[in-house]
Amino acid sequence: MKNRIKELRTKLNITQDELAKSVEARRETIVFLEQGKYNPSLNLAHKVAKKLKVKIDDLFIFEE
Amino acid sequence: MTIKKYNTFRMIIVIALAIIFSQSIIYQNYFLAIGILIISSLLVFTLRKSVKEIMADERDYEQGGKAAMLAMQIYCYAGVIAMFIFKSQASLNPSYDIIATTLAFSICIFMLLYSFIYQVKSKGKFWDKWVIYTFLVLLFFLVLGILGILKI
Numbered sequence: 001m002k003n004r005i006k007e008l009r010t011k012l013n014i015t016q017d018e019l020a021k022s023v024e025a026r027r028e029t030i031v032f033l034e035q036g037k038y039n040p041s042l043n044l045a046h047k048v049a050k051k052l053k054v055k056i057d058d059l060f061i062f063e064e
Numbered sequence: 065m066t067i068k069k070y071n072t073f074r075m076i077i078v079i080a081l082a083i084i085f086s087q088s089i090i091y092q093n094y095f096l097a098i099g100i101l102i103i104s105s106l107l108v109f110t111l112r113k114s115v116k117e118i119m120a121d122e123r124d125y126e127q128g129g130k131a132a133m134l135a136m137q138i139y140c141y142a143g144v145i146a147m148f149i150f151k152s153q154a155s156l157n158p159s160y161d162i163i164a165t166t167l168a169f170s171i172c173i174f175m176l177l178y179s180f181i182y183q184v185k186s187k188g189k190f191w192d193k194w195v196i197y198t199f200l201v202l203l204f205f206l207v208l209g210i211l212g213i214l215k216i
Contacts, residue, residue: 025121032123041122 002061006034008052023047065114073111077104136178143171162213169209176202 009019016034020027023044032038033048040048042056049056081104088096112119120128150164180198187195 020118024118026118026124029121029123038123044122 001039001063002036003033004054004059004061005030005048005052008054008059009034012052014051019048019051022051065111065116067115067117067119070111070115070119074108077107080104136174140171140175143167147171165212166209169205169212172205173202173209176205 005019009016016027016030020030023030024047025044029038029040029044033040045056045060049059052059081100084100085097088094088100147164147167150160150167154161154164176198180195180202183192183195183198184190189195
């Protein structure tokens with residue numbers, strides 16, 4: 001699943017470490033998320049979306 | 065304490081534990097072996113409590129589950145193969161029969177224990193029909209295993 005985490009994080013000038021701490025995850029998880037190698041739980045997706053000030057739908061690109 | 069420091073301390077404790085534990089077994093001082101095991105476990109537990117950073121998140125738990133499942137499968141397949149080898153060679157050495165029986169029952173009990181824990185986690189409660197069935201089968205195999213080994 002593709003996402004816009006890196007794009008939005010860079011725009012808000014947040015580091016991977018800061019994002020990881022604020023969503024209570026490890027930095028490696030953020031790396032995997034950004035690379036689209038990990039599908040997060042709804043809870044984590046919500047936290048990331050909230051931190052990046054967007055809706056979940058705008059953050060993750062769902063492919064049919 | 066940072067995760068990096070915690071990992072360093074943990075590594076030192078594990079190395080020290082391995083050295084002391086092996087030496088105490090060689091010198092047949094089992095109290096020292098058990099004592100050092102308890103002390104090191106408590107030490108690691110205390111150190112872990114002092115780490116303020118996030119040590120594991122949902123991805124780690126997911127990967128941990130997959131790794132545990134794979135490790136269990138490998139152990140079971142390898143154990144079954146080893147069990148048949150030992151059983152076929154039992155005529156050469158009677159102790160091979162005990163090893164084969166122990167292996168067979170340990171694999172059965174291991175798989176049943178996995179099923180039981182999975183059922184408990186999956187259902188979220190102990191008082192469920194299938195959880196109790198699995199628990200009873202586990203107990204049955206435990207008794208059967210002990211009796212089987214004692215008989216040999």
